[in-house]
Amino acid sequence: MSDKEAFVALVTCFHDDETINYGATRAQVRRQVAAGNNIMCAGTNGDFSALTFDEKVRLCGEVVDEVGGKAKVIVNAGMPATYETILLAKEFDRIGVDGIAVITPFFIACTQDGLIRHFTTVADAVQTPVYLYDIPARTQNHIEPATARTLAAHGNIAGIKDSGGAQDTLEAYLAVGRAVPGFDVYSGPDHLVHWALTNGAKGCISGLGNVMPEVLARIVSCVNAGDEAGAAEAQKTFGDFRVALYKLGYPPALVKRALYLRDPSVGASRQPALLPDPETDRAIEEVLVAFDL
Template sequence: MPDKKEAFVALVTCFHDDETINYDATWRQVARQVAAGNNIMCAGTNGDFSALTFDEKVRLCGEVVDEVAGRAKVIVNAGMPATFETILLARAFDRVGVDGIAVITPFFIACTQDALIRHFTSVADAVTTPVYLYDIPARTQNHIEPATARILSGHGNIAGIKDSGGAQDTLEAYMAIGAEVDGFDVYSGPDQLVHWALEHGAKGCISGLGNVMPDVLARIVACVNAGDAAGAAAAQATYTAFRTDLYKLGYPPALVKRALFLRDPSVGASRQPALTPDAAQDAAIEVILGRYGL
């Protein structure tokens, strides 16, 4: 895999008070991440993808691509429970002109490993944009076993995997595949493992926490690319501590959105039923934000 590492932020989707998408506010978040040096993942877990309609996802992706205007990479999540709709979304994103299409494992529908192979192969066959497997079993209840990832790595249009499982041994197994298979890149999802993953073979990371700490995330990656292990470790220590403090309060994507909201109300709340604003919780988040100078 190429030596230069990269960070993607799983960008929040901004909403008006009536829960319609606020594109102006979303553009500002895109510009903020690009200015920090981060790439964009659109319609991911932190982007309320499961609460967006088909048409909203397609328009949102197009708006983000237009705002980025080639200054950073854009990947987008097309994963849905059924292969049929996943292919329809992937083809729509293919026409928009993204750099990659991530495909989260089907959720609600329990899948065998053979079913996952058929699912991802069908999507990769249907588009020309590189496809990235996306494993987050805690949310989907379906897990891409390393042996399955190895089989799929041989597909000419499957370019890598995002691992959000949180198990270091699984991430190691995925990275071993990346080390052996040209053109199969591994991206780490857990925020506490960014530095470790980059140092041990991951091409990059895709982080939700970067919505709130874009500069710290970018610093981890920049330090790794510059060979500054001490600088990367220091930035990672801050990132990990913030993650621990914030995520102990509840559902991580909603807390990331709420923390961002408390500093920029234009991002809006998450679509319901994710997180109802709560004065006591907001006060706890404020304390954490203050602790980290945010």
């Protein structure tokens, strides 16, 4: 059985004028690689929906350059239109990444047939393996397990990232992975990392790992070493931290803010995301202190 792996859905760092701070973003890449994690860039925690086309292309190039082959890089190309998704995916294909994630179209309501056409067309257009990315709470479109099964048969669709948070859906995707060799399942929800890895997931893609890189890496390294007690202990810390932090508001904004309170170079999120608020900052600070961060 191949080793499990963790990806961190890396934050994108901004200057005060909301332009991207590539230097600070590279520093976050180094921090994650040092902890033993792989990188997903331009994902939900990377403010991808607030980035322009050209920024995503440059961001991907800078991240790949900074990683320098020391870890894997997956980048999200998903946009509402198949047309723009393909344009982005081709740029990422040219730069060279380990995988191209494609979030389900948002704003445009899709049938399952529409999703099959969307993902198939993108996967046909590039050489890099494509990963389906399901996050229905944010996009209002959901990849049904039967649809994932259909798409898994495509030679260039290598797996799925499940950020739905429903364990039964994750179990259904894992069943597809067992039935179709070469279709890997990555779990998104941070409370399910240990469970997913021990139940057949290839890995996880974590937003919370931005704040707790070592704890995330420890869950995975313990699972790989057969140390279930160690993995369970690290997962409990990770899960408790998640509950304490996320009850304060919108998770990606809170992850960014928690990082900011320890390293202001990461900057704020682009507007109109939640503005920094002294009361919330105090509450985040209390959580960070409670978890020795």
